[in-house]
Amino acid sequence: MDVQEGTIRVDGYQVWYRCVDRGGLPLLLLHGGPGAGHDYLEPLKVLAVDRLVIFYDQLGCGRSDQPDDRSLWRLERFVAEVDTVRRALHLEQLHLLGHSWGGWLAIEYLLTHPPME
Numbered sequence: 001m002d003v004q005e006g007t008i009r010v011d012g013y014q015v016w017y018r019c020v021d022r023g024g025l026p027l028l029l030l031h032g033g034p035g036a037g038h039d040y041l042e043p044l045k046v047l048a049v050d051r052l053v054i055f056y057d058q059l060g061c062g063r064s065d066q067p068d069d070r071s072l073w074r075l076e077r078f079v080a081e082v083d084t085v086r087r088a089l090h091l092e093q094l095h096l097l098g099h100s101w102g103g104w105l106a107i108e109y110l111l112t113h114p115p116m117e
Contacts, residue, residue, distance in 0.1 A: 001048055007064075008088045010081050011072065016063035017056035017085065024051035026094040028086065030058075030102030034073065037062025041099065056085055058105075075108055082109045 002021040007014040018038075027047060031038050038055040039062065047053050057064040059072065059081060082105060086094065093115075098106035 008085055010059060010084050011077065013059055013065035013067055015056060015059055015065070015081065015085065017054060017089070019089070020045045020048040020053045020055075022048045022050060022052065026052040026054060026089075026091050028054045028082075028091060028094050028096050029056070030082065030096060030098035030105050031061070032100030032102050033061055034058065034078075034101055035061060036101075044097075054085075054089065054091070075105070078105055079109050079112060082106075083113055 002019075004019045004021065005017065007016050009015075027044075029038065029041050029044060031041055037057045041055060045053055045055075058078060060066050096106040096109065098104070
């Protein structure tokens, strides 16, 4: 399996991601929290047998920058962050899997962002 790690610039901060690549329709994982990181979702890397699996730590979590600016903690900003990550990684089609807070984030993202063309 190919593994790629890096950061994406979001609102002037660095957001960490890891791609576990075996091709197929990508799966972008949205962890719970806010405040948790991607770590507890690591067992899902087994899904990379036939697809690209993307882990990322939302701003303020895990390996991403952790600013002390309370104005950043808004649902709309996190939705925009998901879109920035998606575009930076060129994920035209994908599946989203959100857990807890990540589930709310996935729902809001899908309601406010039509499919990419």
